[in-house]
Structures are given as C-alpha cells and as structure tokens.
Amino acid sequence: MTLRPRPLAMLACASALALVLGAPAVGSAADAPAGRGLRPAPVITPTPQDIRTRDDRVTVSPTVTLVAGAKADAGALKVTQQALLDAGAHQVVRGEKPVSGRLTVYVGGPGETPQTAGALSDLGIEGPGQLPPEGYVLGVGERRIALSGKDTAGTYYAAQSLRQLLPERKGPGGxxxxxxIRDWPTTSIRGVIEGFYGIPWTHAARLDQLDFYGEHKMNIYVYSPKDDPYLRERWREPYPSAQLAKMRExxxxxxARHVEFTYALSPxxxxxxxxxxxxxxxxxxxxxxxDLGIRTYAVPLDDISYTKWNxxxxxxKWGTGAAAAGAAQAYLLNRVNRDFIATHPGAAPLQMVPTEYYNVTPSPYKKALAEQLDEDVVVEWTGVGVIAPVITVAQAKAARDVFAHPILLWDNYPVNDYVTxxxxxxxxxxxxxxxxxxxxxxxxANPMNQAYASKLxxxxxxxxxxxxxVYDPRTSWRTAISLYADGDARAEKALRTFSDVNYSSRINAQQAPDLAGEIARFWDAGESADAAALDSALKGLQQAPDVLRERLAEQEFVTDSAPWLDAxxxxxxxxxxxxxxxxxxRDGEGAAAWDQRQRLPALVAAAKSFTYTDLEGRKIPVVVGEGVLDKFTEDAAAEHDRVLGVTxxxxxxxxxxxxxxxxVARMLDGDDSTFFWSNRATATGDHVTVDLRKERxxxxxxxxxGKPGSVNDYMRQGVLEYSTDGSSWEQLATFSGKPVVTATAPAGTEARYVRARATAGQTNWLVVREFAVETKDASVTGGPPPAAGSGLRAAADGDVTSVYRAARAPEPDEALQVDLGGAREVLSVTVLRPKGSTAHADVQVRATDGDWRTVGELAGAYRQFTVGGDAVSAVRLLWSEGGSAPQIAEVVVR
Known part of the structure; x- marks a missing residue:
C-alpha cells in the first residue's frame, strides 16, 4: 500500500498548536469562502502527541453510516454515535460500506473492524500497528472519518477525541x-485514587467520576475511601449485600469506560x-x-505505626524496629501475592503503600522492604513530602533505587483534607x-472531598x-475551564475568576495570579492610578458566583462550592x-472616606463568615483568595491611614x-482565646514579630x-529582640522552657520591631495567643474616664480602628487632652469618631504662650479644623456638660 506523503507545511508542532489552541489551521474557517460554515478545530484534551491538519474536510450529513465489526468496542461506538447526533446528524445507521451522499464513519482497530484499515489507506494515513498500547489513529477527510485503536481502549480514546473535534449543532451540514491524529499515552497507568479523609463522595458522584475519567483518557480508579469501614477498621468482615451491589455497579x-477498578484493602x-x-x-x-470483576488489588500500609506490633x-518472629516492620510487611504482601494474585489468572500486579511513603531517604525499613518484597509488587510513593511541591526525574529515579521496585506515584493533589x-x-x-x-x-492523583470541583x-x-x-500548567488550566464551561462564554469567564481566587496550594505558590496582577498594576500606578480596570475585575468576582449558579451546566459544582461561592x-x-x-x-473626600472606612470591617467580617461543615459537624470558616483579597482591604485601609497621616x-x-x-494577626487582637498557629515545627531562626509601624x-x-489541647506548641528556646530598621537587632532577654515570657525594655528604648526568635529547632509547632508590646507615644490625659476594655490612649495611638469610649457623660469643664511632646507647627487637626457619636465639644489648641485657642466645634463623625501652621504643643476637646458618653477613634494632628 502506498501512503500519501505529508506536506511539510503540516508539521506536527505547528498544526498541534493550531488545533489545540484554536488558531486558524489549513482548511479552517479562516481559509474557507464566506458561508462555507468551517471553523477552527476545537481543543482536544489531553493534548495529542501528533495532530496535523489536512486541506480537505467532511460534512455531517443527515444520515451517517457507521461501519463497525462485531468486536468493535461498545463504549467507542456509543461515544461516536452520540457525538455525531450532537453534531447535527438526524440518525446514525450501521452499514458495511459507504453510501453516496452520506458521511461514513469507521470505528475499530485491526482486531475490531477490518474495514477501517482501507478507510485509513484511502486517506493516506498509516494505521496504529506501530503505536504503543492504548494508542490510536483518527483520520478526518474525503467524506469519511476513521477511528482505529491499537487495542479497544485506543479506539475508545479515538472516539473521545472525535467527540471534541465535531461541532455541536441542532441540524446537519456542519x-x-x-x-x-496519531496519539498514545506516555504514562501507562493514569488515574485517580480516592484516598482522602473527611466527607466521602456519594455513589452517584463516584459513577460520574468514572465517566469523567474515561472522557479524559485516565485508565485507573483506586477505591480507597476512608469512610468505608470494611477497608480499614473492619477489614476482615465481608461486605453487606447492598454495598457489594453498589461496588458491582x-x-x-x-x-465500560476502560478504567481499571482497583480495590485497596488497608489492614x-x-x-x-x-x-x-x-x-x-x-x-x-x-x-x-x-466475582465483581475486580482484577487489580492494593494493600496500603500508610498512616499506621510500624514501631508497635498488633x-x-x-x-x-521479627523482633523490633523499622527493619523488622519492613520484613513483616514484605512477608504479608508476598503471601498475598503468591496465595491470591498468582492463583488468579488475569490479576494485575499487586500494589502496596509503604509506611515510609513520603521520601527517598535510605532507611532500615526501606532496605528490608526492597530486599524481601516480591519483585513484581508495585510500590506507591507520594514524592519527597506527603504533599510534594515538586517531583523531579531525579527524585523518581531515587525512589526506584531506594525501593528497588516499580513506582506508582500517589500524588496528593488536589486533595484538600488537610485544608478543609x-x-x-x-x-x-x-x-x-x-x-x-x-x-x-x-x-x-488524590482528589478533593468535593468530587465535581475536583474535575478542574x-x-x-x-x-x-x-x-x-508538551504540558503547560497555565494553558492546560485555561483549557480545563473552557471545557467545563461547555461553550458558555459568560460561565467560562466567571469560572476562571472563581478558580483564580482558589488557585494556590502546596504546588501552586501564588494565589489569584490574575487578580493579584491587576491589583499590583493599580498600586504600582500610584496616586494617578485609574481604578476602572481593577474595579471591573472586582465586580467580576462579585458577580461570578451568581453567573455560575445560573449558567454552569454541571450544577453539582455549585453545590460542592456553595460556601466558597458565597464568600x-x-x-x-x-x-x-x-x-x-x-x-x-486620594480625592480629598475626607468625610466620605471615613464613612467608607467604618463600613469596611463589617464587609470583611461578612466575607469571612461563611462556613464548611466537616465530617464531625464542625463549622469551618472557608477561605477564598487568602493573601490577596484580605490583603487588598488591609492595604486600602493603610492607604487611607497614609492620606490621613496616621501610622x-x-x-x-x-x-x-x-x-x-x-x-499571625490573631496574636495581636487582644483576645487570649484566638491565636497564631504555625503549619510546621519551629526551626532555628524562625520568628514572630510585632511591627509597631514607626519608632516608639x-x-x-x-x-x-501554647493553648489548651496543644500545651507543648510553644517556642522552647529563643530570644526577645528589638530593632529600629528590621535589620540590626538588640537583645532584650533569652528564654527557655516557658510558654509565657515577659521582659521590660530599659527606659528610653526606642524600636519599631520587636520579635521572638527561635535559637534551637524543635518537633512541636508554634502557637502564640498574644504578643503584647507596651509603647509610650503622645500622652492622652483628662476624661471622662474610659469604659472597661477601652483606654484614653486609643484617642491618639495612630490606629483609627481603636476607639476611646468614655464610661459616662462629661462633667463641667472636663476635657480630653493630647500632648504632642513639645511645640510643633500644626496645619490641621482632624477628629474621627464612630458613626452616631453626638457628644459636643470645643476643639482647642495650646499655643507656645500656654493659651488655648478654639479652632472649631465638634460635630458629626468627621471634622477637620484648620490651624494654619501655628506652633502648637497640645490639642484638647473641651466637652459640653451632659449628653452622651464621648467616643473618639483618633485625633489626627498634621
């Protein structure tokens, strides 16, 4: 047979980019005469190995002839038929040969449908004979489509690619x-392990996941849900008939989806x-x-003690220690391998998860396992770390070397059971x-508790x-969002916006990269920044949840994500x-800005109020856009502080x-019941620091x-230090073995930063309930006396969120006085009060001669008084007798 040579202009890389990224390709709509109805080929995912455009095309006819042999894969036939109907065909009929005026589709590799070989030959396309297992060839052109797999799985995957190539239309003529396309997998075992802790998937979600795996050419599902007691706690007991029936389904x-169901028993x-x-x-x-048809088995021995025998x-028999545990596990696994796997023809190689599954460090345990475990047993490994930030070729090789067995990567992404x-x-x-x-x-891959959200x-x-x-994370991510939105442009935009603020993880360091970039551009532009672009992005975030609730085709995603959408x-x-x-x-609208500033804390609190209910029924506040959204509100408040002139x-x-x-903010909130809690043990040099925002x-x-329930989570050995610049540090005190540490700085000591720094490593994490630093700033005296929980100093501490609240109404000639520590030129005095404060006062400044001059009367929540550059040593609020108890957020002197 003579095959048609491929034109050089159709080399794989360029054509693959054209088809996959949607750029115009040869024979596409960009080259077609007006009205011909051609369009760029849609995305195919996973990305094919070799995809080339041709200068011909096919038209979807009202009736399509489907040519398939008796051994053709049923799943491939079903997918192909539905794809043709979705593309506008009125009917798909089985036939043996082409019919004039009809599109003919051949489905099946050499062992399934012999006629497909001739169809490929007519198209000048080589068959799948030289491809690896699960590979396929897909040809489209000259009134025919041919799908030919190396095996039945390959034909099924060809059908999945065809489904993505064909348009979706209500009628024929597309x-x-x-x-x-010549395509094959580079990884032999590809799939998902349902191995997380927490709220389990429903039976319906598991069935849907298996459909999803087939669509995306994944070929294994490991059944290892921690909610199934018959896998762990009650592993010896047989399943009830109802649960067996579900497993059979x-x-x-x-x-049917060419997914290998793996049963993982954890004894x-x-x-x-x-x-x-x-x-x-x-x-x-x-x-x-x-008897259910399961042919692949695993014995996970993770998350158990191997220093304590049962x-x-x-x-x-084995003694004690890690090497003894490795020998014992090898013995058990070898017996299972020989007594069950070897005696059941068709069983796949046994899989196991070692107790040391998370590194490549040589150890007595690994050595015993490597030397004594049957060589055909597959070892599962999570990379260097339970959740590995990176996994390299060198690390994979090291895993092969240290375990001396084939490695199946159990990759803990996108699992979120540790961050529910x-x-x-x-x-x-x-x-x-x-x-x-x-x-x-x-x-x-180990997925999230949320089955439908895991699909992205x-x-x-x-x-x-x-x-x-050819994998590129960002390109693949954008493609996934587009496909999941199912052709709805508004849903796609909303889904990308929502996914962006739920982006970061142990393997994706940056949170909300799209929105964070927009925010950075706004701040970088300074006071001349045009807020329109950023406001548009934030408006998109505000509206995205409603768009997804209304337009996303798979509403189970909305159910999965409900509290995060609300947040x-x-x-x-x-x-x-x-x-x-x-x-x-920035526009000088002081009163309006202060009103807006007072509204902001309640809006932030509302955003933080939504909860997720875990398996124990606890309400866990959900987190969205952490470090980006919350930081922007903090930075906006800081910019308001800058404009006001406060620290x-x-x-x-x-x-x-x-x-x-x-x-870390929780260690400064004045509430001993809240705390900062680290996510790892404290190492030498780790620190917690108080930034006073200026030298004081x-x-x-x-x-x-420390805290109840984890009393040992404290810094065991450390030093208290202070600094004016954050670079050069002076020691105040050392501490060791004490969860509560106190010290007093020598009189006159000034600092901007105070920190506790670890001087030794430890195995415990760190909890800090409160880190309090007493400061001596502008002196505030007078009255009325403050209410419980408040203080006079809050009226002039540089923090507009702290409020002096009087315990009673003013008495005759009572005043609140702010001493400036010496005379200085003052341009203005601004008094900020919580909304609704009504106490009346004359605002006065003290000149260098000691006389008080009234610059205005206090009224409303915001009032600015012009002083004009006079030398002033103090400001006071001379209260009118009676009325309501005064409240002052800040007296700002500029």
Missing amino acids: KVAGAE LVERAR GLSVCYSSEADIKALTDKFETVW CQADQD NRLLLGPYNGRQKGMPAELGSGVT PLMTVADYMWNDA AEAWGVATRAALRLVGLA GAVKGLTNLPTYQGNT EIGRISLAM
Missing part, C-alpha cells in the same frame, strides 16, 4: 476541517502479619470482590517533564499524564468598597506558614504561647 461502569491498624488467619482473612476479602507473635476550609482549583504543577517515564508504573484540576492532571512533554461574592463587595475608600481618600494598627509578621485560618519608646513585653 463542516469539520480535515485532520490526522462501580466496577461495571469502570469497565495495618490491626493486622498480625505472621497470623495465618489474618493472611487468609485478607485473601478471602479479595476473593469476595473478585500481636506478640510478630515481635517474637479551601478549594484547590489551580493546575497540576511542579512535576518535571519525563518524570512519569522514570517511575516504571504511573501516576494516580484533574483535567490538568490527565493532560500531564497523557503527554507530559467570593462577599469578598467582591468588600474589595470594591476598599477600592472606593482609596479613591475617596495604622500594629502588625504581626512571621516567616512561618500558617495552619488553616490561624493567622517601648516598655513591658509579654509573649503568651
């Missing part, structure tokens, strides 16, 4: 640009490795599900090209698994209010990561660490 759905909590009864119980349990017999307050919707990232080939087996990141995982050589909408409101605050302040609230700093929502005279310092 034009499809000619194309030739899952197995059958998986088989480690109670198994006696040397017990013949337990070995038989394990193999008997596998036997009970064999029976004395194991200690008597967050959705992780960013792309699969940090995995080096070529890494899967070094593993020797494949990749499985899992699409990018599937893209990497199939063709890691995103509220953050849109809060950040737009913060942006308006900046504009008002702003004291700020907490740390180099330690934060556990869930226990941010400091006095007593108090550091309260």
